[in-house]
Amino acid sequence: MSQVLSKLVKEIRCCTLCAEHLPLGPRPIIQVSSTAKILIVGQAPGSRVHETGIPFNDPSGDRLREWMGIDKEIFYDDKKVALVPMGFCFPGTGKSGDLPPRSECADTWRVKLLEQLPNIKLTIIVGQYAQAWHLDNGGKENLTETVMAWKEYWPKAIPLPHPSPRNNIWLKKNPWFEEEVLPSLRRKVKAVLK
Secondary structure, three states, X not given: OOHHHHHHHHHHHOOOOOHXXXXXXXXXXXXXXXXXXXXXXXXXXXHHHHHHOOOOOOHHHHHHHHHHOOOHHHHOOOOOEEEOOOOOOOOOEEOOEEOOOXXXXXXXXXXXXXXXXXXXXXXXXXXXXXXXXXXXXXXXXXXXXXXXXXXXXXXXEEEEOOOXXXXXXXHHHOHHHHHHHHHHHHHHHHXXXX
């Protein structure tokens, strides 16, 4: 890891910018290395991830690894995969799941951090908040249209729905996703990591 990135990561891990708004307190969770070739951009850690400090250490992570066709060993190798959510800390829970990621993270850290990841060959953009920030014009009208238009962002990036079990209904309604998108994603991940 470069000295600049190492210093930046230390600053991020000590961040308390929005502490007063976080029900469980600050615990910034990221995984980065200047050699990483795949960048996974998620929403924000859930409560289980907050407890363990391990990104995507939950059923969503299991599904995401399955979608990518990789195991935990590769997924948690920071030299290969960077995990940089839109919000680095658990934002709390609302009526229908976790609250949106807090904007302070992206406003303060995102550009500086992404500049230190020069070897990214594929950016996997998970969920609407990540897509709004990372895609031209914030993506399409809604998440489904954005994911349906995945070829517009390919081969540098790919928008995905959130892999949460809460999205099982979406997956059932959109069988084209597993039939068309996932095989291409797996091939690309394999090629990038070769």
